[in-house]
Amino acid sequence: SQTIHQWPATLVQPVGSPLSLECTVEGTSNPNLYWYRQAAGRGLQLLFYSVGIGQISSEVPQNLSASRPQDRQFILSSKKLLLSDSGFYLCALSKGVGEAFFGQGTRLTVV
Amino acid sequence: GESVGLHLPTLSVQEGDNSIINCAYSNSASDYFIWYKQESGKGPQFIIDIRSNMDKRQGQRVTVLLNKTVKHLSLQIAATQPGDSAVYFCAENPGGGADGLTFGKGTHLIIQP
Numbered sequence: 157s158q159t160i161h162q163w164p165a166t167l168v169q170p171v172g173s174p175l176s177l178e179c180t181v182e183g184t185s186n187p188n189l190y191w192y193r194q195a196a197g198r199g200l201q202l203l204f205y206s207v208g209i210g211q212i213s214s215e216v217p218q219n220l221s222a223s224r225p226q227d228r229q230f231i232l233s234s235k236k237l238l239l240s241d242s243g244f245y246l247c248a249l250s251k252g253v254g255e256a257f258f259g260q261g262t263r264l265t266v267v
Numbered sequence: 268g269e270s271v272g273l274h275l276p277t278l279s280v281q282e283g284d285n286s287i288i289n290c291a292y293s294n295s296a297s298d299y300f301i302w303y304k305q306e307s308g309k310g311p312q313f314i315i316d317i318r319s320n321m322d323k324r325q326g327q328r329v330t331v332l333l334n335k336t337v338k339h340l341s342l343q344i345a346a347t348q349p350g351d352s353a354v355y356f357c358a359e360n361p362g363g364g365a366d367g368l369t370f371g372k373g374t375h376l377i378i379q380p
Binding site for chain 1: 299301303308309310311312313316356358366367368369370371372373
């Protein structure tokens with residue numbers, strides 16, 4: 157069965173520092189991959205999605221970027237973090253129209 | 268704004284009672300809907316889904332109802348247990364493709380002993 161690995165689970169970073177969150181998947185090939193952000197007590201906001209290697213679509217303009225260097229790897233990055241980048245970041249995969257499977261998330265606190 | 272929303276942010280029910288969580292959506296082209304359960308500090312877990320060619324689907328202790336006329340989705344949980352305490356999100360796939368799900372704000376279900 158497919159699994160999603162996200163790390164780290166928690167992260168505290170100073171304002172202005174860079175960010176790299178990694179998501180890797182197992183047990184599937186050619187998945188659609190997603191990065192969502194969840195603010196405290198709120199719903200999930202789609203940030204980026206990718207249908208294949210090197211293919212990234214951005215849903216909202218922001219201080220973040222994403223890359224997909226390999227089929228099963230999805231990376232969320234920032235060159236300089238802002239306080240407003242704090243949140244719970246979730247990686248997800250799907251195989252077309254259907255449910256999305258989520259990783260366990262990374263809680264980012266920018267201080 | 269969001270195309271999927273929930274009527275109540277918090278719902279409190281007695282253990283053993285049935286609970287109903289509601290969701291409204293605005294995109295009439297959406298053809299696939301999902302309910303997720305999210306426990307504190309964890310990623311959302313799939314509960315049940317329904318396609319637009321159905322109006323009801325049942326799982327173990329859960330039932331999803333879809334009313335396309337009024338664009339309304341509900342999740343019924345029978346005989347609630349303490350482990351049902353979580354935030355529940357409805358989600359839709361408005362594009363019908365790879366461009367991800369749109370989530371509602373969530374309802375926090377609290378099970379009272």
